[in-house]
Amino acid sequence: MTFEAIVFYSLSALVVISALGVVMHRNTVHSSLFLGLSLAGVAGIFASLSADFLFAGQILIYVSGIAVLIMFVVMLLGRASDLHLRQVNNQWLAAVLICCISMVGLWRVASSFSGSTVTTAAQPTTKLLGQLMMGDYAVPFELVSLVLTAALLGAIFFSHVEKPE
Amino acid sequence: MLEHAYLIPLLPLTTSLIILLFFKEDSHSPAPYLGLAAMFWCFVQSVVIFYGAASGASALPYEANWTWFSFAADVAGKGFTVPMPIGILIDGPASVMLVVVTLVSFLVQLYSLGYMHGDPRFKRYYAFLSFFTASMLGLVVSSNLLVTFACWELVGVSSYLLIGFWFEKPGPAYASKKAFMTTKLGDCGLYLALLLIWAKFGTFNITAMTVSAAMPGYLSTAAATAIGLGILFGAAGKSAQWPLFIWLPDAMEGPTPVSALIHAATMVAAGIYLVGKTYFIFVHSDIAMGAVAWTGLVTALLTATMALVAYDIKRVLAFSTVSQLGFMMCALGCGGYTAGLFHLTTHAFFKALLFLGAGSVIHAVHTNDMRQMGGLAKKMPFTFATMFIGTLAISGIPPFAGYYSKDMILEKVYAYNHVMFYLLTFAALLTAFYMFRMVFLTFVGDDRDHEKHHHAHESPWVMLGPLVLLAFLSFVSGFGLEHGGLFERLVNFKLPEGLVPETEAPAHLGLYVTGLVVASIMLSWRLYGRNDFRLAESLKSRFSILFSVLENRYGMDALFLGLVAFCDRVAKFAFWFDSSVIDQFFVDSWGLVTTLLAELSALVDNIFVDRTVDGFGGLSMDAGVLLRSLVTHGQAQEYLMYIAVAVSLFTILILSR
Amino acid sequence: MTLTHYLTLGAIVFLIGIFGALTRRNIIGILMSIELIFNAANINLAAFNRFLHPQGVAGQAVALFFITIAAAEVVVGLALVLAIYRNTDTVYVEDFSLLKG
Numbered sequence: 001m002t003f004e005a006i007v008f009y010s011l012s013a014l015v016v017i018s019a020l021g022v023v024m025h026r027n028t029v030h031s032s033l034f035l036g037l038s039l040a041g042v043a044g045i046f047a048s049l050s051a052d053f054l055f056a057g058q059i060l061i062y063v064s065g066i067a068v069l070i071m072f073v074v075m076l077l078g079r080a081s082d083l084h085l086r087q088v089n090n091q092w093l094a095a096v097l098i099c100c101i102s103m104v105g106l107w108r109v110a111s112s113f114s115g116s117t118v119t120t121a122a123q124p125t126t127k128l129l130g131q132l133m134m135g136d137y138a139v140p141f142e143l144v145s146l147v148l149t150a151a152l153l154g155a156i157f158f159s160h161v162e163k164p165e
Numbered sequence: 166m167l168e169h170a171y172l173i174p175l176l177p178l179t180t181s182l183i184i185l186l187f188f189k190e191d192s193h194s195p196a197p198y199l200g201l202a203a204m205f206w207c208f209v210q211s212v213v214i215f216y217g218a219a220s221g222a223s224a225l226p227y228e229a230n231w232t233w234f235s236f237a238a239d240v241a242g243k244g245f246t247v248p249m250p251i252g253i254l255i256d257g258p259a260s261v262m263l264v265v266v267t268l269v270s271f272l273v274q275l276y277s278l279g280y281m282h283g284d285p286r287f288k289r290y291y292a293f294l295s296f297f298t299a300s301m302l303g304l305v306v307s308s309n310l311l312v313t314f315a316c317w318e319l320v321g322v323s324s325y326l327l328i329g330f331w332f333e334k335p336g337p338a339y340a341s342k343k344a345f346m347t348t349k350l351g352d353c354g355l356y357l358a359l360l361l362i363w364a365k366f367g368t369f370n371i372t373a374m375t376v377s378a379a380m381p382g383y384l385s386t387a388a389a390t391a392i393g394l395g396i397l398f399g400a401a402g403k404s405a406q407w408p409l410f411i412w413l414p415d416a417m418e419g420p421t422p423v424s425a426l427i428h429a430a431t432m433v434a435a436g437i438y439l440v441g442k443t444y445f446i447f448v449h450s451d452i453a454m455g456a457v458a459w460t461g462l463v464t465a466l467l468t469a470t471m472a473l474v475a476y477d478i479k480r481v482l483a484f485s486t487v488s489q490l491g492f493m494m495c496a497l498g499c500g501g502y503t504a505g506l507f508h509l510t511t512h513a514f515f516k517a518l519l520f521l522g523a524g525s526v527i528h529a530v531h532t533n534d535m536r537q538m539g540g541l542a543k544k545m546p547f548t549f550a551t552m553f554i555g556t557l558a559i560s561g562i563p564p565f566a567g568y569y570s571k572d573m574i575l576e577k578v579y580a581y582n583h584v585m586f587y588l589l590t591f592a593a594l595l596t597a598f599y600m601f602r603m604v605f606l607t608f609v610g611d612d613r614d615h616e617k618h619h620h621a622h623e624s625p626w627v628m629l630g631p632l633v634l635l636a637f638l639s640f641v642s643g644f645g646l647e648h649g650g651l652f653e654r655l656v657n658f659k660l661p662e663g664l665v666p667e668t669e670a671p672a673h674l675g676l677y678v679t680g681l682v683v684a685s686i687m688l689s690w691r692l693y694g695r696n697d698f699r700l701a702e703s704l705k706s707r708f709s710i711l712f713s714v715l716e717n718r719y720g721m722d723a724l725f726l727g728l729v730a731f732c733d734r735v736a737k738f739a740f741w742f743d744s745s746v747i748d749q750f751f752v753d754s755w756g757l758v759t760t761l762l763a764e765l766s767a768l769v770d771n772i773f774v775d776r777t778v779d780g781f782g783g784l785s786m787d788a789g790v791l792l793r794s795l796v797t798h799g800q801a802q803e804y805l806m807y808i809a810v811a812v813s814l815f816t817i818l819i820l821s822r
Numbered sequence: 823m824t825l826t827h828y829l830t831l832g833a834i835v836f837l838i839g840i841f842g843a844l845t846r847r848n849i850i851g852i853l854m855s856i857e858l859i860f861n862a863a864n865i866n867l868a869a870f871n872r873f874l875h876p877q878g879v880a881g882q883a884v885a886l887f888f889i890t891i892a893a894a895e896v897v898v899g900l901a902l903v904l905a906i907y908r909n910t911d912t913v914y915v916e917d918f919s920l921l922k923g
Contacts, residue, residue, distance in 0.1 A: 008823055012831045019835055022854050023842030035854045038835075042861045045831070049872040051882050054864075054889075061889050066857065066896050073900050074850050077913050088845045089916065091806055095844040098813045099837040105816035106837070110829035113873070117824055120876045128879045129886065137883055144890050151894035158901035161908070799919030802852075806844055 007048055015041035026087050028074045036067035050122030053129050167214055167227050170253050173263060174303035174316075176203045177270075181295035188288050196288040197278055200295045204271040207302070211263035218260045219651060226256035228308055228372055247367075254308030254371055257655035258441055258506055262305045262434070265513045269430035270298040272631035276521050277422045279628040280528055290330065294426070297323035301431040305438065310369040313442070314359055317403070317435060321348050324432050328419040340415040347412040347725075351402015355439075358395025361388065362446075371442065378445045385449075392446050393453025396439060397460065404436025406494055407464040410487045411722050417479040417533075421524030424479060428486040429517035437493050437509050444502055444658055458498025458578075462585055462592075465491030467719060469595035473602075474715045477533045478523050481603045485559065486516055488596060492574055495589060501577030502658040508570035510652075511643050515558040515566060518635035522552035525628055526607060529621040530614075535606040537617055542608040544621045547629050549608045551636040556604050558639040560597035561682055563675070566643030572675040573647075579674065590678060594685040601689040609694060828869035836862035847914050849906075853899050860892045 018041060021034035043058035133141050180203040184196045217223035230252030238247045255263075274294055281290055300319035307313045322345075329341025359369075365388050366374050378384045400406065405413035413433070417424055427433060440447065440457065447453045465488045472484035489512050496505035525548045526541065527533060542549040558565035561572070571593060579586040612618035623629070646652040692700055705712055717723065835858055842855025864885045871881025907913055 004823055008827060012827075015831065016834055016838070019838040019858050022858060023838055023846060023851070028848050028850060031851060031854060035857060038858065039861060042835075042865060045828070045865055046868055049828070049868045051868045051872070051885075054868055054882050054885055057886060057889055058864075061893055062857070062861075066893060069896065069900060070850060070854060070857075073903065077850070077903070077907050082848075085847075087847055087851065089802065089847050091802065092841075092845045094806065095809070095841050098809045098844075099841050101813040101816055102809075102840070103833060103837055105820055106833035107830065108820065110826045110833060113825040113829060115824070116826075116873045118873060118876070125879045125882055129883055132879060132883050140887065144887055148890065148894050151898050155897045155901035158898070158905045800916055801918070802844060802915055809840065809844060 004048070008045075011041050011044040011048065014038075015045065024088070027083060028078060028087070029071065032067065032071040032074050035070065036063055039063050039067055050125075052124060053126045167217065167223050167255065168229070169210070170214065170227070170255055170306060171229070173207050173210055173267070174299050174306060176207055177295040177299035177302065179203075181292045181299060184288055184292040184295065188292075190286065190288050194288045196291045197274065200291045201271065201274050203295065204267060204274055204298065207298075208264070208267040208271050211260070211267045214255065215260045215264045218257065218655060225260065225655075226254060226372075228252065228254045230308060230370070233309075233312075249311065250309060250370065251312055252308040252370075253306040255306060257657070258438070259305050261506070261510055261652070261655060262438060263302065265510055266298065266301050266305060266430045266434075269513055269517045270294070270301075270426060272517065272635060273422045273426045273521070276425075276524070276628050276631045277420075279625045280422055280524055281420060286330070290327075290420070293323060293326050293330070294423075297327060297426065297431055301435060304435055308371055310359060310362065310371060310374075310443075312369075313439070314355065317355070317399075317439070318352065320403075320432055320435055321345060321352070324348075324416070324427060327423040327427075328416045330419055330423065334418075337418040340412075340418040344412040344416050347409050348402040351399045351409050353399075354395040354397070354402075355399025356395075358392045358399065361392045361395065365392070375445050378449065384446065386451075389446050389449035390452045392443075393450050394456060396443050396446070397453065397457055400436030400440050400494075401460060402436070403439070404433045404490050404494070405464075405487050406436070406460050406490065407467060408721060408724075410464060410468060411725055413487055414480050414483045417477065417483055421479065421520060421527060424483070425517045425520030425524065428483070428520055429513040433486065433490055434509055434513065437490060437497070437505065440494070440497055441502065441506055444497070447497075448500075448658075448660060454498050454500070456498070458495050458581065458585065461491040461494025461496070461498055462588055463491070464488070465495060465592040466588060466595075469592045469599070471715055471719070472599040473595065474712055475599075476535050478526065478535050478538075478603060478607060479520075479533055481535075481599060482516070482519055482523055485519075485596060485600060486512075488592060489516070489559070492571065492589065492592070495585070496574040496577055499577045499581035499585070500660050501574055502660075503653050503656050504570065504573035504577050506656050507646065507652050508574055510646065511558070511566035511570045511639070514635055514642050515555040515639040518551060518555040518632060518639055519559065521628070521632055521635065522548050522555060525624040525632065526552075528624055528628070530617045532614075532617060535603065537614040538607045538612075539610045539614075540608070540612040540618060541621060544618070545608075545623045547623060548632065551629075551632040552608070553604060554636040555639055556600045558643075560600055560686065561593060561679065563679060564640075564644055566639050566641070568675070568679070569643035569647045572678070575678060576674060590681070593678065594681055597682045597685045598689045601686050602693045605689065605693040825869055825873040828873075829866060832862045832866040832869070834862075835859075835865065847916065849903055849913050849915050849918075850900075852915065853896065853903070857892065857896065860888060864888055 015038050018034045018038035022031050022038060025031045025034060039058065039062040043055050043063065046055040046058055177200075180200055184199060188194055188196045188199075214223070218225050230250035233249050233251035235246050235248040237244060274291065277290065277294070281287060284290060297320065300316050300323050304313050304316035304320060307316060325341045325345040328344050329337045331337045332341070362374070363369065365384065366377055368374060368377075398409075402409045416427060419427075447457065468484045468487040468491065472481050472488065475481045475484060489508070493505040493508050493512070496502075496508065525545065526538065529541070529545060529548075530538060532538075554565065558567040561567045575586060575590060575593070578589050692698075692704075714720070839855045839858035839862060842858065843852050846852050846855060867881045867885040867888070871879065871885075875881065903913070906918065910917060
């Protein structure tokens with residue numbers, strides 16, 4: 001067991017276990033907390049894959065942005081009675097079955113890459129990403145900014161409440 | 166004057182329209198004077214034209230044409246425009262007829278001032294008179310047969326209006342209807358003849374037709390016969406020839422001056438004149454000529470016998486007119502073109518005179534029945550004198566006008582056919598007999614109705630003036646026109662060779678006939694001249710069957726009425742057949758069959774086709790409902806589940822390879 | 823550590839996300855599951871970039887776009903959830919059955 005393997009397995013365990021918590025925990029608030037944990041674990045996986053900017057972006061956007069946002073909403077909409085209700089519908093057995101079948105398929109795909117290992121040393125990626133964003137991917141980059149603006153406006157539009165005069 | 170001849174028909178037409186549209190109905194209306202002035206102008210112009218022609222100063226025929234309309238025609242693939250000119254053609258007969266028509270019309274209008282005085286429709290009467298004359302004048306001067314035909318019909322309309330002038334009474338209304346329809350029957354023949362003319366000649370211009378017909382071999386005998394018989398039928402309707410003469414005696418229901426106009430100048434002269442105008446067609450066909458001659462002869466004889474027993478003074482004159490028209494027709498058919506038209510001219514004068522005189526008598530005694538007259542000579546000397554002159558003229562006593570024209574006719578007929586000559590002479594003798602019978606019954610003897618005799622009086626001068634003038638003309642016109650061959654020079658038609666056998670009439674033929682006529686008058690005097698009617702009555706009782714046949718006009722009226730009734734019955738039968746056999750049986754049953762078929766088809770449609778269509782619709786509906794109950798609960802996660810199941814199924818598919 | 827390990831981890835996280843999306847009754851739970859699916863994809867992208875194309879950073883760039891899009895999606899999604907909640911007073915998806923035919 002190398003150090004690398006230990007890190008990977010521990011991070012993987014964190015990610016998987018907390019993901020399970022997200023989907024299975026009865027309390028939605030706890031679920032959202034588990035989501036934050038899982039996303040943080042994914043950030044660690046990014047770090048182990050030497051994607052340093054992605055690691056930072058994951059922490060900044062997902063863990064501290066999206067997860068917290070979701071948590072707020074959950075707390076906004078939550079009710080005390082929710083804790084006594086089933087949070088899983090009656091399709092769960094079929095879903096498990098489908099997931100198992102799909103897992104077999106995905107495993108077959110993943111196992112075809114068993115010979116592929118890391119051959120080069122890791123390098124910082126921030127500069128390269130910046131050059132890419134301002135160079136080849138300039139147009140998608142700008143489009144994404146447009147999408148963000150639209151999303152912002154849409155969110156305002158949907159959540160806006162007209163006060164009765 | 167000749168170049169303004171178009172004024173002659175147009176002036177009275179304009180006058181009639183002006184009177185009709187702009188004058189008010191009023192017993193002191195100036196309408197008659199306007200009509201008189203227009204007619205006088207026409208008369209003067211006609212006389213000038215006639216004088217020019219008679220003296221040889223102006224060359225006849227004179228023709229002027231204006232474009233009326235034109236139309237595109239397509240003959241044998243070649244298209245061209247056919248012009249239809251409207252124009253005037255004044256030849257010798259036309260120049261004579263113009264004088265006759267305008268003079269008689271003028272005198273009749275003058276006479277009507279007195280006769281129609283106080284009539285509630287005075288102005289309308291004058292408008293109609295002008296219109297009648299205008300139509301006749303148009304017929305006389307037209308150079309185009311189509312225009313002639315139009316005027317011909319206008320004459321018919323005018324006569325209808327004038328015969329039925331007192332339309333409140335049933336008699337005139339019936340008579341006008343009868344006249345109109347009978348002449349229309351004749352017009353059918355004329356119309357067919359016009360169609361044939363157009364097919365044969367391709368033009369209606371009389372001059373052009375004359376030139377074409379004169380070319381040898383252009384007009385076949387068959388075509389000439391067909392056209393001639395058609396024209397003859399039309400002329401028989403208009404000029405009241407056998408068998409279409411039934412309307413003329415009834416036409417006496419109109420005002421007497423109108424009768425004078427109809428009998429002398431306008432209506433009945435039109436038929437004779439038209440035959441004269443289209444004579445160049447008749448001469449190509451022996452059959453047509455023979456038909457004309459025999460029609461005239463039969464008419465002359467039949468109506469002369471009918472006149473023997475009539476007691477209505479106007480009816481006697483009407484029968485005599487028809488008889489004289491028969492003389493003219495017979496003359497035309499025998500090749501006596503000049504003789505026929507000569508008799509037409511002289512007859513116009515003395516017949517107008519006789520009618521106006523009869524009108525004067527009726528005006529005085531207020532009855533038409535001669536049995537209620539008698540002895541009027543003392544009361545009405547001028548009327549008696551003028552009418553006596555007219556009677557002498559029509560009987561053919563020299564030197565009156567009728568003698569010359571009738572003599573000319575008889576000579577021609579003698580040359581044509583001896584049997585015909587004897588029959589026609591017999592008709593002439595009958596003419597003298599019944600005309601003198603009329604005069605004797607009316608003016609001579611004792612007064613049979615004292616009341617009426619007492620109130621009788623001489624007519625005013627406005628009525629006597631025309632009588633005197635016409636009497637003068639009846640006296641001189643025969644001699645004057647025949648003198649020096651004037652009429653023959655004006656009115657002549659060069660007959661083709663061999664048409665009429667050149668048999669010379671025996672010398673002094675006219676004198677022999679005159680002798681017979683005098684004998685006939687003597688017989689008339691014996692029977693009716695003295696106040697002793699016993700012989701006449703005994704004759705009447707002995708030959709009562711013959712008398713009743715004559716009084717019933719040989720059953721011609723009954724024949725025509727029977728014909729009408731038969732047509733009526735045929736029409737009713739046709740209507741019955743149409744409505745109850747064709748409609749009910751064929752049309753309705755066919756409709757029933759189609760209805761049944763339609764219902765059957767609808768049944769099949771409803772049961773099989775519609776049900777099948779509905780079944781498919783219902784099937785898809787049921788399938789939709791079933792599938793909906795399977796898949797749709799509106800649950801997003803269920804849809805997602807289906808997707809996932811599909812994906813996993815694909816996965817299994819891939820894995821199983 | 824081979825690429826297989828990372829892909830397996832991505833697959834597991836993905837399937838957990840799918841399971842959550844299929845079974846959670848709470849609409850926010852479904853949103854969170856979808857976030858997990860996004861992250862599984864991002865893991866795969868980063869892993870492919872690291873193992874198969876270590877010189878470039880295209881995979882990471884695409885992952886970055888994904889993160890951005892996911893953020894936008896969450897924002898819009900949460901706004902919708904709020905709007906729906908305000909109208910229907912519930913967060914359970916089986917109550918949202920307006921599309922039922």
